[in-house]
Amino acid sequence: MTVVTRFAPSPTGPLHIGGARTALYAWLYAKRHGGQFILRFEDTDRERSAETYARSILESMAWLGLHHHQGPLYQSQRMPRYHQVVQQLMAAGLAYHCYCTPQELDEMRAAQRQRSEKPRYDGRCRQRTAPRPGVPPVVRFRNPPDGEVVFDDLTKGTIVVANTELDDLILVRSDGQPTYNLCVVVDDLDMGVTHVIRGEDHVINTPRQINLFAALGAHPPRFAHVPLIMGADGKPLSKRHAAVDTLAYREQGYLPQALLNYLFLLGYSVGDQERFTLQEMADVFDLARVHRSSAVFDPKKLLWLNHQYIKESSPDLLAPLLLEHLAQRGCVPSAAPPLPAVVSIQQERCKTLAEMADKSLFFYAPPAGYAPKATERYFLQPHAARLLAAMSQQLAELGEWSQPEIARAIHQAATSFQLTLADVAQPLRLALSGDTVSPPIDATIYWLGRDEALQRLNAALVFLQSQAGGSAARSTAC
RNA sequence: GUCCCCAUCGUCUAGAGGCCUAGGACAUCACCCUUUCAAGGUGGCGACACGGGUUCGAAUCCCGUUGGGGACGCCA
Numbered sequence: 001m002t003v004v005t006r007f008a009p010s011p012t013g014p015l016h017i018g019g020a021r022t023a024l025y026a027w028l029y030a031k032r033h034g035g036q037f038i039l040r041f042e043d044t045d046r047e048r049s050a051e052t053y054a055r056s057i058l059e060s061m062a063w064l065g066l067h068h069h070q071g072p073l074y075q076s077q078r079m080p081r082y083h084q085v086v087q088q089l090m091a092a093g094l095a096y097h098c099y100c101t102p103q104e105l106d107e108m109r110a111a112q113r114q115r116s117e118k119p120r121y122d123g124r125c126r127q128r129t130a131p132r133p134g135v136p137p138v139v140r141f142r143n144p145p146d147g148e149v150v151f152d153d154l155t156k157g158t159i160v161v162a163n164t165e166l167d168d169l170i171l172v173r174s175d176g177q178p179t180y181n182l183c184v185v186v187d188d189l190d191m192g193v194t195h196v197i198r199g200e201d202h203v204i205n206t207p208r209q210i211n212l213f214a215a216l217g218a219h220p221p222r223f224a225h226v227p228l229i230m231g232a233d234g235k236p237l238s239k240r241h242a243a244v245d246t247l248a249y250r251e252q253g254y255l256p257q258a259l260l261n262y263l264f265l266l267g268y269s270v271g272d273q274e275r276f277t278l279q280e281m282a283d284v285f286d287l288a289r290v291h292r293s294s295a296v297f298d299p300k301k302l303l304w305l306n307h308q309y310i311k312e313s314s315p316d317l318l319a320p321l322l323l324e325h326l327a328q329r330g331c332v333p334s335a336a337p338p339l340p341a342v343v344s345i346q347q348e349r350c351k352t353l354a355e356m357a358d359k360s361l362f363f364y365a366p367p368a369g370y371a372p373k374a375t376e377r378y379f380l381q382p383h384a385a386r387l388l389a390a391m392s393q394q395l396a397e398l399g400e401w402s403q404p405e406i407a408r409a410i411h412q413a414a415t416s417f418q419l420t421l422a423d424v425a426q427p428l429r430l431a432l433s434g435d436t437v438s439p440p441i442d443a444t445i446y447w448l449g450r451d452e453a454l455q456r457l458n459a460a461l462v463f464l465q466s467q468a469g470g471s472a473a474r475s476t477a478c
Numbered sequence: 479g480u481c482c483c484c485a486u487c488g489u490c491u492a493g494a495g496g497c498c499u500a501g502g503a504c505a506u507c508a509c510c511c512u513u514u515c516a517a518g519g520u521g522g523c524g525a526c527a528c529g530g531g532u533u534c535g536a537a538u539c540c541c542g543u544u545g546g547g548g549a550c551g552c553c554a
Contacts, residue, residue, distance in 0.1 A: 010554045045553060102552065109550085118480035119550055138552055156483065165481055165550090173552040180554045203482065204549045227484080227547080234546065262490095265503090269491055272502045291491085293484045294547060301490065301504040311517080349516035359515090410513080425513040437515045 003035025004194045007061075007068075008184065010042040011053035014245040015060035017297070018199065018229040018237060021263040024281075025226055025290065026197040027066045028264075031282040038191055039068035043076045044183050060246040064256045065278065070191070075183045082178040085186050085216070086139055086171055094215045095171055097137035098125040120167035139172035141181075141212060149207035154195070154224035154287040161207040169208055181205060185212045188221055197224045197287070200294075224287045226267060227294035234296070242299045253325055253353030255313070258306040266295045275308065307351040315340035318347065325357035326364070333364045337447035345439040345447065359437070363448060366456050367434025370463065374436045378427040385464045387417055387424065388431060392457040401450050407442040431460035 007023040009015065015023075030037040039061065043049035058072060075082075089095035098121075100108075109119035121140070131137065148162045171182040188196060203225050213220040231241030238244060243252070249259050261276050268291065270276075270284050310318065319339035326333060333339065342360050350356035370379065378384065394409040414424045425441040432453060438444045445453050 008554090012554075042554060048553075098552095105552085113479065116479050120480095153483095159482070161482070167550085170552055175552080177552085179552070184554090199548095200483075201548060202554085205554090225483090225548095230547080232489080236547085265490065267490090272492065274490095274503055291484095295491090296489055298489050298504070304504055307517095346516095348518095351516095407513095414513095421513045423513095429514060435514095439515085441513060 001194060003030055003033035004038065004192050005030045005035065005197055006038035006040050006188070006191065006193050007066075008040045008042050008187075008198070009057055010045065010048075010180075011050060011057060012045065012048040013053055014056045014247060017242075017244050017246055017249075017263070020060065020064065020246045020259070021229065021266060022197065022199055022226055023061065023066055024064070024260060024263055025224075025267075025285070025287075026195075028278075028282050028285040029195060029197060029224075029287060030069075031278075032285045035194070036069040037066075038073065038193065039071035040073040040187060040191070041075065042180060042183065043074055044178060044180055046076070046177065049076070056245075056247065063247065063250055064260060073187070073191075075187065078183070078187070079178070081190070082183055082186055083172075085182070086178065089141070089171070089215060090139065092215075094142050095139050096126060096142060097128070097131065098140045098168075098170075099128065099132035099135045099137045100125060101135065118165070120165075123168055126168070136174040138170045138174050140168040141171050141208075141215070143168050143208065143211055149210050151206060151210060151220070151223060153203070153206075154222055155290040156200075156203070156225055156292055159203065159206070161204070163207075163211075166208050166211070181209060181212070185209050185216070189213065189216065189218050193221050195222050195224065195287075197226065200225045200227050224290070226290055227292065229266060230294050230296045232296060232298075237297050242297055251354075253321075253355060253357070254302070254306050255309045255321075255353075258302065258309040261309075262302040262305050266297065267291045274305075303351050310347050310350060310353070310356075313347070315343035315347070318343045318353070321353050322356055322360070325353050326360065329357055329361060331357075331361055331364050335364070336449045336452075337363055341447050345443050349439070362433040362435075362438070366452075366459065367432075369434060370430055370460075371435045374426070374430050375467075378423075378430050378436070379460070379464055380467065381427075383417060383419075384427055385461060387413065387419075387427060388457055388461055388464070390417075391424075391428060392454055392461070395445070395450060395457070396454055398450070401446070403442050403446045406445050410442060428457075432456050 005026040007026050009019055027037050029035070041054050043054070054072070061068070086095060105121070108122060112119045125140070126142065143166050144163045146163055148160055149166075150158065150160050153159050169181050170179050172178050187193075206223050206225075210220045229237045231237045233241070243249060246259075250256070257277070260278060260281075264276055264281050265274070268285070268289065322339055322343055323333070342363055343356070346356050346360055350359060391409070391413055394413065395406070398405050398409060410421065410424055410428075413419070414421050417424070426436055428441050428445070429436050429438050432438070432444060432448060448456070
């Protein structure tokens with residue numbers, strides 16, 4: 001039997017990070033067993049579904065690299081089939097018209113709650129034969145009145161639910177639109193889905209769907225329900241805790257491999273192994289080993305993982321991604337240094353590509369100003385101007401423009417000025433980048449290039465001169 | 479409230495009755511390295527929710543309590 005799994009989001013929002021994990025697990029299971037992975041949009045709620053969300057979900061899946069073999073399928077395009085099934089159920093007496101109004105149902109539930117009962121449809125229209133004038137009916141499924149539904153959830157184990165706990169679910173709305181519970185069953189059946197892997201919020205739907213499969217004379221697929229993802233406070237993950245839109249992670253400079261790796265670990269483990277490629281995940285994936293309890297989303301560990309991937313990725317691979325993030329910041333590198341070179345000296349110190357872009361902007365644009373505190377500490381020193389001037393001259397006269405030669409010049413300056421290396425490097429950083437944080441100063445100078453480095457040093461010297469006059473002027477003014 | 483599910487460091491987890499003085503990772507703290515920031519290295523802090531059983535022996539099996547989550551829609 002060929003394994004067929006599916007991911008079936010409703011396009012009522014972007015791809016939630018929890019949905020992404022469910023999709024990953026479904027994808028892995030198919031991959032593991034050489035099966036098929038279907039992407040299907042459950043867009044039966046015409047009010048809330050939107051094409052833009054479907055596109056966003058598609059983009060998320062593509063970014064993650066979770067490619068589907070079939071689809072994307074849209075339930076909204078399968079209406080005739082659903083109505084055909086409803087006809088069949090009606091004819092067999094397995095479904096019936098219900099004329100209760102929403103208001104009546106509300107009252108019924110309120111009364112049930114008052115009696116400490118579980119609110120559910122009491123089946124009052126089950127025996128009705130005559131229509132109720134002026135009230136468009138819904139179609140309800142005639143759920144078995146007694147007995148119990150038992151199913152082996154592939155991750156949660158055996159689950160038993162009494163039929164008395166299940167009410168007659170609505171198959172078709174009063175406006176003629178079929179509902180989720182009908183469509184999933186028909187689709188999973190028609191599409192030959194063998195393994196339904198979905199969020200835990202669907203466990204209670206499962207026995208009802210199993211009854212529906214039975215009514216249709218079909219064997220249900222196997223089910224596996226994966227726990228939900230929580231925020232730091234133990235509440236379901238929401239925008240309050242972290243970004244929940246998958247694409248937001250791309251914008252923030254995360255690598256899909258890192259996100260996938262993190263999501264995989266959030267509910268699955270293989271001994272002490274922390275790092276997995278998609279292939280490695282697929283090789284070990286087993287639904288029975290998916291954890292049964294929900295996990296808390298920890299942005300810090302995701303960040304750490306992302307950093308690991310950034311550190312180990314090839315600069316050539318990261319360069320185009322860095323380019324995008326630079327472009328978003330209005331920076332379009334035209335001259336040196338080459339992007340891969342920037343990546344190679346930044347990847348060790350940047351946890352995201354966004355951070356890398358922020359910290360690399362100075363390579364392509366001279367500082368617009370100098371950090372005030374750093375200025376005070378490193379520029380407003382008696383020797384600052386002499387030091388910068390000396391460095392400027394040394395660099396200008398350097399025979400070979402290489403990192404070791406530049407380093408040598410810096411060491412010489414430290415010796416002749418009787419300064420520590422840090423006291424030479426910091427003013428240089430400030431002059432070149434506008435602040436005191438950069439990759440190693442020799443590498444920074446080297447990749448900036450001789451002309452650019454000299455220009456910036458000279459600009460800093462001009463600034464120092466203006467400060468000398470300016471601060472005196474200010475002190476008299478105050 | 480009713481039904482279903484779950485329970486090891488702050489977080490993700492290892493753990494299938496003796497290998498557990500409970501292991502790893504993130505975070506955190508200290509130190510080392512150091513040209514800033516990082517990275518790296520070394521070490522520290524830190525958990526079996528509680529109560530009963532079963533057993534020679536329980537983090538591991540059973541029951542209960544507590545706590546958490548899910549569901550209870552003409553949403554999916």
